[in-house]
Amino acid sequence: MAEAIEAAKNGTDERNGSWVITLIGRDEVESAFNPVLRVVKEQGLELDRIDLLSGAQVPSLRRGDGYACAAVHVYGQAVDQEQLRAELRKLADELARDIVLQTERDWKRPKKMFFFDMDSTLIQGETIDELAKMAGVGDQVKATTAAAMRGELEFPQSFRDRVALLRGLPETRVLEVLERIPLMEGAERLFRNLKRLGIRTAVLSGGFTFFGTHVQQRLGVDFLHANLLDIADGIVTGQVHTRIVDGQYKVELLQEIAARQGVPLEQSVAVGDGANDLPMLKLAGLGVAFHAKPLVRLHASAAMSHVGLDGLLYLLGIPDWQWE
16 A cells, blocks of 8 residues: 555556645635545545645744645545546635645646736736726726626627727826736735746736736736737827737747747646636646636636635645745
């Protein structure tokens, strides 16, 4: 039995497999252990070990943000991975904890590049919705944005329709948005640590370049691609003259940037919240639906809904006492 466990951990036994289930919560995760292990048993897997990745379990090491994290390592005969993922997703909703399944091989594989959506991922809102409020068409644009993010509308046409409603908005009002939408919780800590680890970053956004440049400067993002808000004589024209950064374009950009940086796709991570992010989430080695719409959470390989962006560091196996 000991040999079987060791083989599973090292990924050397073709008959067996090994997985890592990362549990993340705001204050504690011990209450999730038994429910998770019950699901694991039902799938014919056995517990190897549980590693704590947070100091929240020890009062003297408790972080101000109160995160708690544990990595549950399991092994056994090949299982229906999608069924296991679905059961864990359901459990995550019931327990209000983030539960992420990865193979041991993926867990151990080093990550070299992160690709992010911007609106409602790196920042706490949708730039176009804030601009629409200023233009007096807030409710109309917000409803269209929500439908597009749920995958109910094609992104390019919905984007053109929303931008058209911004016609006549003064550029001076546009720039006010920079102070109205804060960064997402944990964004600065995440980027600080990614930079320390030598991991490159890119923003692939269906939002606007003027806000993307602001975020790029704040966080030290390496690459930025977003949509140009057309302004003439200090006024928003309501027109779109360049290719829109939609789901397909995000995939092309991810492939192009990764290839140029010499990063294999399996060593990339993509993070987003909307339906137009799904294609890149599926392409990357690890795709994380972050505080995402139900459709995105359903189809992404991983989902995080209960902690900030810095919680992504746990998915790399980095305990929080090593964070800066």
